[in-house]
Amino acid sequence: MAPEKLSRMSKRMSTITLLFIALMLIINTAHWLLPGVYAEGSGFTINLAPVLSNGRQIDMQQLSGWQIFAGFVLSSVPLLMLAWGLWHLRKLFVAYSQGAWFSAMAACHMKYAGFAVAGWTLLERVTQPVIGLLATLYLPKGERVLEVSISASDFVALFVAGSIVVIAQILQRASTLHAENQAFI
Numbered sequence: 001m002a003p004e005k006l007s008r009m010s011k012r013m014s015t016i017t018l019l020f021i022a023l024m025l026i027i028n029t030a031h032w033l034l035p036g037v038y039a040e041g042s043g044f045t046i047n048l049a050p051v052l053s054n055g056r057q058i059d060m061q062q063l064s065g066w067q068i069f070a071g072f073v074l075s076s077v078p079l080l081m082l083a084w085g086l087w088h089l090r091k092l093f094v095a096y097s098q099g100a101w102f103s104a105m106a107a108c109h110m111k112y113a114g115f116a117v118a119g120w121t122l123l124e125r126v127t128q129p130v131i132g133l134l135a136t137l138y139l140p141k142g143e144r145v146l147e148v149s150i151s152a153s154d155f156v157a158l159f160v161a162g163s164i165v166v167i168a169q170i171l172q173r174a175s176t177l178h179a180e181n182q183a184f185i
Contacts, residue, residue: 007097014093021083021090028079031060032072062138074131078123085116104179107172114164121157125150 001009063071092109100106129148136144 003099007099010093010096014090014097017086017090017093021086024079025076025083028075029072032068032075063135064138067134067137070134071131074127074134078120078127081116081123082120085113085120088112088116102171102175102178104172104175107168107175110171111165111168114161114168116161117164118158118161121154121161125154 060068088109092106092113095103095106095109125148129146133144133146
C-alpha cells in the first residue's frame with residue numbers, strides 16, 4: 001500500500017478511535033445515570049442492564065441512588081483503562097499518519113495499548129461480580145447474587161494483549177536499529 005494511502009487511513013482510524021472512546025464513555029454514563037432511556041417503548045433498544053446466569057435481568061429502576069453511583073464508578077474503572085489504551089492506539093495512528101513508522105514513540109504507544117487491553121480484561125473480571133452483587137442488593141435474601149466468571153474470550157484478549165506488547169518491544173528494537181542505520185548514512 002502506498003505511504004500516502006496508509007497515512008490517510010491512519011488519520012481516519014485516529015478519528016474513529018477518538019469517536020469510539022467518546023461513545024463508549026457516553027453510553028456507559030447514560031446507562032447508569034439515565035436508566036429510563038433504556039425503558040421499553042423508548043425506541044432505544046440497546047440493553048446494557050446486567051443479566052444474571054439464571055437469565056434474570058437487573059431492574060435498573062429499582063436501584064437506589066448509591067447503587068447507581070457505585071455501579072457507574074465500578075463500570076467506569078475498566079472502561080477508563082480501555083479508554084487509556086485506545087488513546088494510545090489513537091496516538092499510534094497519528095504517528096503513522098505522520099510517517100513515523102519505525103519510531104520509539106510509536107512502539108511505546110503500541111505497548112501501552114497492549115497493557116491497557118490486559119488491564120481492561122482483568123478489571124472487568126474483578127468489577128463485574130461486585131456490580132452484580134450491588135445490583136441485586138434490593139432483592140430478598142437468597143436471591144442476591146455474587147457471580148464470578150471467566151471465559152475463553154478473556155484468555156484470548158489476554159493473549160492478544162501480550163502479543164501486542166511483544167510486537168511493540170520488537171518495533172522498539174527495530175526503531176533503535178533504524179535510528180542507528182540513519183546515523184551511518
